[in-house]
């Protein structure tokens with residue numbers, strides 16, 4: 050089973066990916082949060098840092114592009130290729146209103162014919178491998194077979210299916226029946242994504258879909274960065290490991306970001322997912338959320354780890 054780390058914009062930047070890789074490993078691919086393809090061809094400083102090979106040493110990293118413009122995709126993909134990447138992922142899943150209103154991310158799924166023309170252009174114009182990360186529709190999954198027919202026309206490196214529609218955002222449960230039908234129809238290798246939070250979730254999924262040989266996990270890793278190791282039969286996460294992992298991420302932000310506010314903003318985002326791994330998480334999550342100074346934060350976190358236990362799932 051191959052396990053991929055999902056791209057989570059604002060969280061799984063290169064600092065986070067390196068910490069996961071260094072402390073736990075076990076992920077066969079690390080997807081880089083989306084880069085918006087632009088006409089001016091200039092990467093933002095976040096984007097450049099995220100794709101620099103020196104910042105992705107020893108891991109199989111896959112950059113992701115968000116756009117509905119084939120020229121912009123090709124220009125950006127070619128530029129990324131110069132950094133040495135052979136595989137680029139296309140984002141057809143982002144549900145955010147600002148993205149969808151521009152017809153990008155999962156918003157593109159409501160225009161199958163336009164999407165087909167876009168794919169035709171990018172597949173004929175790019176000589177690297179392209180994979181797609183898709184949702185199963187916008188309003189409902191009724192039209193997913195139409196989208197699958199389109200995906201089947203192209204030689205995808207793989208098709209990663211987040212089995213929710215755009216309007217679900219992250220609510221409701223993934224639609225496994227639609228996933229099953231897509232799996233049966235796909236001419237391309239299929240990767241499953243959605244709500245694999247624990248090893249038990251994985252086992253349940255695997256018992257229904259033993260033929261699926263790759264899954265992508267996102268929020269489950271943010272809570273338990275050892276998830277891939279556990280799924281692959283390795284030891285369970287310990288509290289000491291989680292604390293060490295926290296310290297690696299936190300030190301990186303302290304050294305590379307200016308001001309307590311910026312550092313704490315990043316850490317608070319992470320704690321949103323990670324805190325429930327420890328007992329009495331609500332009390333400490335609240336304290337962390339309120340915190341404005343790094344010195345105060347450090348004491349709260351120290352006490353959290355010292356006084357509480359890891360929740361065994």
Ligand SMILES: Cc1cc2nc3c(=O)[nH]c(=O)nc-3n(C[C@H](O)[C@H](O)[C@H](O)COP(=O)(O)O)c2cc1C
Pocket residue numbers: 055056057058059060081082083113140142143182211219242243244245265266267268269
């Ligand atoms: C905060 C956040 C940021 C995300 N950013 C991206 C992104 O940049 N690109 C992308 O394809 N998906 C993005 N996603 C979706 C995840 O990659 C993944 O598909 C989703 O969380 C479902 O998987 P999970 O249930 O394992 O978390 C994001 C999700 C969240 C919650």
